[in-house]
Amino acid sequence: MPAKYTIEQVESALTQLNQNLPVDDQWAIKNEKLCKTFKFKNFISAFGWMSQIAICAEKLEHHPEWFNVYNKVKVELTTHDASGISELDFKLAEKMDLYKT
């Protein structure tokens, strides 16, 4: 079972995750979750990306909380088994950025 990250571990991993992202495309911690809203050109692009991430999530055995409306996907990552943020949330976040064109 993944261990819940300490505040220091979250801060450090967040800095690393955001280091190559523009200021308007960064991950943030909100309500103890790793959050970002992804915007696409239309619904098909958003849903295509979600399908790719669904395969990643299955491989990682770690699943996102996300909310899609048309071309936007609001993502809130947390590890239910750890009651907080863990390494798996950062792994999934990396995949999300990687598959976002």
Ligand SMILES: C[C@H](O)[C@H](O)[C@H]1CNC2=NC(N)=NC(=O)C2=N1
């Ligand atoms: C057995 C299975 O691996 C676990 O239930 C996984 C599934 N996906 C999960 N996803 C998330 N976000 N948190 C979890 O704790 C979690 N647990």
